[in-house]
Amino acid sequence: MSQLAVDGLTKAFGGVQAVNACSFTVDDGTITALIGPNGSGKTTIFNIITGYLRADAGHVHFAGRDVTGHGTGRLYRHGLSRTFQQARVFPHLTVLENLVVARGYRLPQLFGRRLAGADLASQLLADFRLEPLASSLASELSYGQRKLLEFAAVLMSSPRLVLLDEPTAGVNPVLVETMERHIRDRHAAGVTFLIVEHDMTFVMRLCDPVIVLDAGRPVFAGPPSAVQRSPVVLEAYLGA
Amino acid sequence: MSFLRGGAFFAALVALPLFGFEHWVMNLLVFVLIAAVLASAWNLVGGFAGYPSLGHAAFFGIGAYTLGLICKGHEFASPYGPFFWLPVVGLVGALIGWPFAAVSMRTRADVFAIVTITLLFVAQTLAFNLRGITGGAQGLALPVARFPVETFEWPYYYVLVILLALAMGLTFLTMRSKVGLALVAVRADEDKARGIGVPVTGVKVLAFAVSVGLTAMVGGVWAYYQSFIYPQFAVDPLITIAMVLMTFLGGRATLWGPIIGAFILETGQQYLAYTLGGSRFYLIAYALVFLLIMLVLPRGIVPSLVRRRSA
Numbered sequence: 001m002s003q004l005a006v007d008g009l010t011k012a013f014g015g016v017q018a019v020n021a022c023s024f025t026v027d028d029g030t031i032t033a034l035i036g037p038n039g040s041g042k043t044t045i046f047n048i049i050t051g052y053l054r055a056d057a058g059h060v061h062f063a064g065r066d067v068t069g070h071g072t073g074r075l076y077r078h079g080l081s082r083t084f085q086q087a088r089v090f091p092h093l094t095v096l097e098n099l100v101v102a103r104g105y106r107l108p109q110l111f112g113r114r115l116a117g118a119d120l121a122s123q124l125l126a127d128f129r130l131e132p133l134a135s136s137l138a139s140e141l142s143y144g145q146r147k148l149l150e151f152a153a154v155l156m157s158s159p160r161l162v163l164l165d166e167p168t169a170g171v172n173p174v175l176v177e178t179m180e181r182h183i184r185d186r187h188a189a190g191v192t193f194l195i196v197e198h199d200m201t202f203v204m205r206l207c208d209p210v211i212v213l214d215a216g217r218p219v220f221a222g223p224p225s226a227v228q229r230s231p232v233v234l235e236a237y238l239g240a
Numbered sequence: 241m242s243f244l245r246g247g248a249f250f251a252a253l254v255a256l257p258l259f260g261f262e263h264w265v266m267n268l269l270v271f272v273l274i275a276a277v278l279a280s281a282w283n284l285v286g287g288f289a290g291y292p293s294l295g296h297a298a299f300f301g302i303g304a305y306t307l308g309l310i311c312k313g314h315e316f317a318s319p320y321g322p323f324f325w326l327p328v329v330g331l332v333g334a335l336i337g338w339p340f341a342a343v344s345m346r347t348r349a350d351v352f353a354i355v356t357i358t359l360l361f362v363a364q365t366l367a368f369n370l371r372g373i374t375g376g377a378q379g380l381a382l383p384v385a386r387f388p389v390e391t392f393e394w395p396y397y398y399v400l401v402i403l404l405a406l407a408m409g410l411t412f413l414t415m416r417s418k419v420g421l422a423l424v425a426v427r428a429d430e431d432k433a434r435g436i437g438v439p440v441t442g443v444k445v446l447a448f449a450v451s452v453g454l455t456a457m458v459g460g461v462w463a464y465y466q467s468f469i470y471p472q473f474a475v476d477p478l479i480t481i482a483m484v485l486m487t488f489l490g491g492r493a494t495l496w497g498p499i500i501g502a503f504i505l506e507t508g509q510q511y512l513a514y515t516l517g518g519s520r521f522y523l524i525a526y527a528l529v530f531l532l533i534m535l536v537l538p539r540g541i542v543p544s545l546v547r548r549r550s551a
Contacts, residue, residue, distance in 0.1 A: 052435065072435035088432040090425050092493075101421045104437035107446070110418040157437060 002061075003028045003161050003192045004049065004080075009058035011044055011216075018044040020216035022058070026161070031183065031193040033203045033224075036213030037237055042196045043085060045213075046163050050082045051075050063160060077104045081154035082163040085196075087146040089153070091139035095130055096121055098138050098149055102156040120156060128152045128182065144175040151182065155191075162186070164195045168202055180206055204228075212236060242495070246408070253401050257394055266393035268510050270465060273400035274458055275506040278479065279486035279498035280407035281454035286484060287492035288414065289444045290427030291345060294480050295356030298363035299333045299452035301475035303459025306332045308380045308469050309373065319385040322464050323399050326457045333456025334449040341448035345441070348430070360477060367471035380469040396465045403461070404499075407454050411495050414447075423447060424493070482506075489533055491540030500541055505530075 002025040011019040019041045026032045034042050047053040049060050051072040059068045062080055089098050097114075099121035105112075125131045128148055133141065138149060147167060154162065167183070168176045176199070183193060183206065197203050203210060204224045212220040212227065214236035220227065227233055253273075257266065278300070285291050306329045311322055344355045367374050374380055387395055414420045422443045425433040434440045463469050482505070490501030509526055516522035537544035 050435065052431070072431070073437045073440075076435055076437045082435070084432075088429055090428045090433075092424050092428055093421065097421055100418070101425050101433070101438060102436040105418060105422075105439070107439045107442040110422055110439070110443060112418055114416055114418055114421060116418075154436065 001028045002026060003063060004194065005061040006045070006049065007059045007061070009045065009048055009060070010056045011041075011048060011053065012056060018216055019048065019055070022213075022217045024211050024218050024221060026192060026194050028192055029187075029190070030209065031187055031195065031207045033207035033210040034194060034196045034213060035198070035200075035203060035210060040213040040236075041216040042213055043165060044216075046082060046165055046196065050080060050163060073104075076154075076157055076159075079157065079160035080163075081157060081159035081161070083147070083150045083154055083165055083167065085165040085169065087143065087150040089138040089141075089146050089149050091137065094135050094137055095141070095149055096125065096134040099124055099153050099156055102153040104157045120158075124152045124155055127185070144171040147171055148175070148179065148182075151179070155186065159191060161192045161194065164193060164197075166196055166198065168197060168199050176202065242412070246412075250401070250405060253404075254398075257391075257397060263393065266397065268507065270393050270396050270400065271510070272503055272506045273397065273404060274462055275482060275486060276499050276502035277400060277403045277407050277458045278455060278483045279490070279502045280404065280411060281451045281458070282483040283487045283492060283494075283498045284411065284414065284423075284447045284451040285444075287487055287494070287498070288420065288423040288427065289447050291444065291448070292349070292353045292484070293356045293448070293451075294353050294477075294484070295340075295344075295359040295363075296452060296455050296483055297475055297477060297479040298360045299337060299455040300459035300462070300479050301363055301367055301471070302336060303329050303333050303456030304463035304469050304474040305367070305374055305380065306456065307460035307463050308382050311382045311464075312380075316383065319387055320395065322382075322385075322460075323395070326399070326403075326460050329460040330453040330457040333459075334453030337452035338445060338449045341445040341452075342441070345444050345448065357477075357480075360475060360480060364471060364475040367475050374469070374471060377471065379471070382464055382467045382469070384467050385464065393465075396461060399461055400458075403454065403457055408495060408499070410450060410454075415495065419443060419446075427493070485530070488540055489530070491542030491544070494540070494542040497540055497542040504541075 004026040007023050009019050009022040022041070022045060036042055044053065048055045051070055054069065059066055061067065062075070067075060090101065093101065096118065100115055100118050125134055130149065130152065138146065141149060151164070151167065167179050171179065180202065187193060195207060208223055209221055210224050210227045211218050212233045219232045219236055220230050256269065282293065282296055285293050307322060307325060310325050316322060340359065344352060347355050368376055414423065422438050425438055426440055426444055430440055459474065463474070486501035486505050487498045489505060490499065491497030508529055512522035512525045516525055533541070
């Protein structure tokens with residue numbers, strides 16, 4: 001069964017066709033990779049799926065429903081989370097507060113105490129070994145720690161599907177391993193992942209299947225072992 | 241700790257008039273309190289939510305005229321009567337502010353500042369031209385309050401103390417609740433906040449409505465204190481600018497910043513006008529004070545002193 005299905009997605013920025021009649025599915029329980037050369041439309045597709053951009057044409061189905069055009073917050077509440085290429089956390093809030101604020105509270109619930117009901121947040125802090133930093137401001141964290149924090153925060157909605165945009169970019173090798181372990185842990189707990197990533201060894205050890213994008217549409221989808229042998233993939237990357 | 245500090249501050253405010261100051265000092269204190277409540281109210285929107293409203297003076301004027309019209313259509317047996325209508329004045333301000341915020345807060349930053357300053361000039365033009373309601377440039381008279389001459393300023397002073405307690409209390413509750421978290425998230429990265437399920441529109445419109453409701457009540461007190469409303473003073477861009485400057489000077493998104501900023505700037509302005517008045521040199525001295533503080537404490541007084549934030 002597919003968790004996510006995009007169908008004929010199209011998006012142009014002026015004369016640039018960023019996404020071009022793009023269709024693919026992400027099956028339930030997979031860690032699917034979305035790779036492709038720079039400018040092949042990966043982040044644009046992420047932005048359309050998660051409601052940050054509106055597509056010119058095409059449909060997005062999530063968990064069996066047509067969610068085309070739904071707002072970002074609504075999708076998040078329904079279990080579709082994402083992180084950004086440049087980790088976006090709230091610098092003036094503490095690490096713990098960054099988690100609490102992502103709980104998906106409705107307006108009336110905001111009148112409760114600032115940190116009341118932070119059980120899930122404490123649990124995630126423990127899982128991500130961020131407890132010693134709980135009361136540090138996010139602005140005091142290193143870049144890698146911010147990426148971890150952003151990842152932990154978007155788990156506050158207990159998502160079914162998480163889209164990670166380059167989770168290892170600019171992160172030191174130890175944190176890359178940590179990130180990989182957290183993805184595996186969450187995956188074991190039933191979360192489906194769609195990951196954009198340029199680090200191919202990371203993709204090859206973690207992801208199956210791999211979707212290769214070129215010029216705004218998929219040119220290949222299959223197991224990682226087949227990707228390296230595919231002539232269309234070589235052509236996409238090397239322009240042969 | 242914060243309760244102790246707040247308690248001491250308000251005890252001092254309550255005790256202050258008992259020293260039997262001269263009228264000009266009491267008059268100064270009334271204006272300092274007006275500035276403090278205004279700055280504290282502005283801080284909810286401009287400080288916490290990060291929406292630099294330049295239209296708050298419109299709501300000051302709306303409050304002034306609302307109380308003026310209530311007094312016109314109502315015979316008060318006691319001179320304290322108009323004060324009991326202040327909640328209605330606040331409600332009128334908030335109810336006008338709500339739809340305005342719902343529309344204008346779709347814009348951000350500098351565009352929002354321009355949209356709100358437009359409201360200010362629309363309100364001023366209306367005040368001059370809706371002669372049937374506002375009396376136009378002739379102004380609108382309120383009944384002269386029959387308070388004892390020796391303690392004439394006291395009722396206004398104490399009502400303003402109550403409004404200041406209300407404004408600071410609401411700020412305190414904001415900081416202690418998840419509303420504060422949501423507002424700080426909106427200020428830092430509104431799109432991201434929306435994307436993680438924060439009810440962005442609801443929380444910022446609520447902050448705006450509460451903020452302008454408080455502002456309108458201050459406008460009401462001011463009108464009754466002056467007992468006459470001239471449109472150029474009721475809807476005055478200088479009021480807006482004072483609110484912004486005081487909040488930035490003291491430290492935005494803090495509880496005490498706007499209060500400290502208001503006490504320094506309002507007394508400083510009055511004192512310099514008094515000692516250097518006539519020569520107009522006081523305006524330059526005033527600007528120098530401001531520049532000096534910006535140079536030494538660029539993030540505002542409170543955040544620069546308390547290195548860790550209290551927001």
